[in-house]
Amino acid sequence: MKKQCKYFAGAALMAVGLSANAGSFSYNYVQLGYSSSETKVAGVDIDGSGYGIAGSLALNDTFFVTGAAAHSELDIPQSNNAKVYGLTIGARTALSDKVDAYASLSAIRGETKVLNLSRSDTGYGLDAGLRFAATDKLELGLDLGTADVFDVNSTSFGVSAKYKLTDKVSAGIGYTSSSEDSTAFVVSMRFDL
Numbered sequence: 001m002k003k004q005c006k007y008f009a010g011a012a013l014m015a016v017g018l019s020a021n022a023g024s025f026s027y028n029y030v031q032l033g034y035s036s037s038e039t040k041v042a043g044v045d046i047d048g049s050g051y052g053i054a055g056s057l058a059l060n061d062t063f064f065v066t067g068a069a070a071h072s073e074l075d076i077p078q079s080n081n082a083k084v085y086g087l088t089i090g091a092r093t094a095l096s097d098k099v100d101a102y103a104s105l106s107a108i109r110g111e112t113k114v115l116n117l118s119r120s121d122t123g124y125g126l127d128a129g130l131r132f133a134a135t136d137k138l139e140l141g142l143d144l145g146t147a148d149v150f151d152v153n154s155t156s157f158g159v160s161a162k163y164k165l166t167d168k169v170s171a172g173i174g175y176t177s178s179s180e181d182s183t184a185f186v187v188s189m190r191f192d193l
Helices: 002-014
Strands: 029-041 044-058 063-074 081-094 099-114 117-133 138-149 152-164 169-178 182-192
Touching: 029 063, 081 117, 099 138, 138 169, 152 182
Parallel strands: none
Antiparallel strands: 029 044, 029 182, 044 063, 063 081, 081 099, 099 117, 117 138, 138 152, 152 169, 169 182
């Protein structure tokens, strides 16, 4: 159950992403997301889907804070879900005019219900990544993270792309794979403030 609880809390967070944009990208935004996930538990694939919201605020040119809330439903035959809340502080630095590096530390609160057993836990997450402005409208990203929630430590690797529909609105897609035999595909809409 620990593996299931930890994974589903993590999958819910993937729906919104805890890392703020870096460099010439916006630190001030509201983002809505939807995720579709799959994890292997005892040789059985379990599908899930979730939604979430995140908001980010630049404190200055280097530091940012992000808050997020997400909910995920599991595709197994009883009422099964995960809720997760995160608060992140991070820092970024420009490597060039088109590439930024960032690192962040998150406090994560997870609440799960699996097979009618409820559990909650508080943990942490660490992330580091690169963001690349491929064009004026296209941003690509790489992210490496680790999280410890529900007494399970996992490592994840993610790739993402965001396309600017207007100066203030972007559509995004992302894919994340975790050491917990799990993957998630995410679609999102970001509204820069």
